[in-house]
Amino acid sequence: MEYVRKIGTKIKLYSELVMFSHTLFSLPFAVISMVWAAEGLPSLRVMLWALVALVGARNGANAFNRVVDRVFDAENPRTAHRHLPQRLLDAKEVLLFVVINYAIFIFAAAMLNSLCFILSPVAIFLISSYSYTKRFTYVCHLYLGFTIASAPIGAWFAVTGQFAFTPFILGTIVMLWIAGFDIIYGSQDIDFDRSHRLWSIPSAFGLKNGLRIAAGLHFIMVLLLIALIPIRHLGWIYIIGIILAILLLMTEHKIIKPANRKRMNVASYNLNQVISMIILFCTLCDYFILK
Template sequence: MVIINACKQAAHKLKLFGELVMFSHTLFSLPFAIISMVWAAGGWPSGRIMLWGLIALIGARNGANAFNRLVDRTFDSQNPRTAHRHLPQRLLAEKEVAVFVAVNYAIFIFASGMLNLLCLILSPVAIVLISTYSYTKRFTYLSHLYLGFVIASAPIGAWFAVTGQIAFTPFVIGTVVMLWIAGFDIIYGTQDIDFDRRAGLWSIPSYFGLKNALRIAKALHFIMIMLLLFLYVWRGLGWIYLVGIGIATLLLMTEHNIIKPSNRQLMKVASYNLNQVISMVILACSLVDFFYVS
């Protein structure tokens, strides 16, 4: 009975940590990391690289998200939209989250070392970048772009993991991710315009207003699509890849058409659910195109 109760408690704690870091949101960065790996390897990379690359990505992402929750706990407790989160509700202790961050960052460094020397050397730099995002809303409305820049490290790092070399293509993929993430983070941020202004937090919606913020988000997503089309030409990709970009474009248009900051459920669909579908569509079409068409 003692063992069973301990297992139940451990499972519950694991569930809380999974919710804390929004583990399902790995679908934002992972598909582009896989595309980057496949293109870098000219096919499927070795099982060792796939394994340690995935572990590194998950360790970095979980550590960064938990660190962000730790740094923003005071603001989260004051914002009605986020007051239900784990730290404001004391579902997890601050020390527990701090240990979770340290463990995940250690896993990331170890996994990076198992990939190659370049990844190991760059791993502390990556930790600084993904951790400093948590402070950007305190002094710049460009925090959305910085978040996108941080998440863009996934496909860039994935390329490095395979080749151990710096190249042009992963930085284009990374820029696609940066613009995409920044765009829908701006959309999500429209819910907090009033709170951000009261709390002295910086964001594009609170600084430029609702209408201008949505125009900026559309512009970022337009450039994102243009870069995806550039990759089509640059890498000589096939028609299935273009179909994926077409579907992604339609989904982005839908996303922008259903925005309603007063409707929390609709904003979740626009900011998260549709974008998870977009990344999977681009992944599926890119892989089918690479292995069966191009």
């Protein structure tokens, strides 16, 4: 029983380490992409291996980021409680976890099709290199969004094995959305970033300008969501979803208060998880009911 308890504790620690609940940011758009690519439900095999690939890539990238940033996390009062600074997990052990997850990702990509397999090392390079961008450029937020945008793009490739225009629109939407709320979240660390020579839009342009940039990115994101209506021949259920998403984005920007960590978590994470699920639900309902 003690051995089982230890395994359970380890699983819990790694789940917290990679923030597994944050899969809700990328997974809904990947599902939308797969449904559109398959013109209906994709095969169970494709859905299974695409999900395995998504989870493997995401877990590996998040764990790698925690290893790379462990020194800064230990010095930042906001992040000093994380697993590596607290030595709840060992860096070498986490790197092994990274390797295992990337291997799972490559294997899953190979099980999908040759295009996914060929692009898998490129994907690993992109999602891993994000961890270093905050050391030299304030566009790190956009780069983060760019890496997560690989979810809907990769999901399309998983189904069709071909390039197309639609998944890149979805990917751009995800990139702008993620970058916007990452700027909001990063506004909590303006002083720390400046004192440690770390780059971010809030530390480079100040709080007010940084939040304006975040709002601008979300505005363009909404325009692209609207642009999908004629491109994908979407109906009123999808439009309702976009309206609800806009209202939640407006709420997100209204409640921002960097000094209040609880409020920032709601603005940066909780509301955006709801947004992604609303878009997923309304898009799928629109497709399958109004098709």
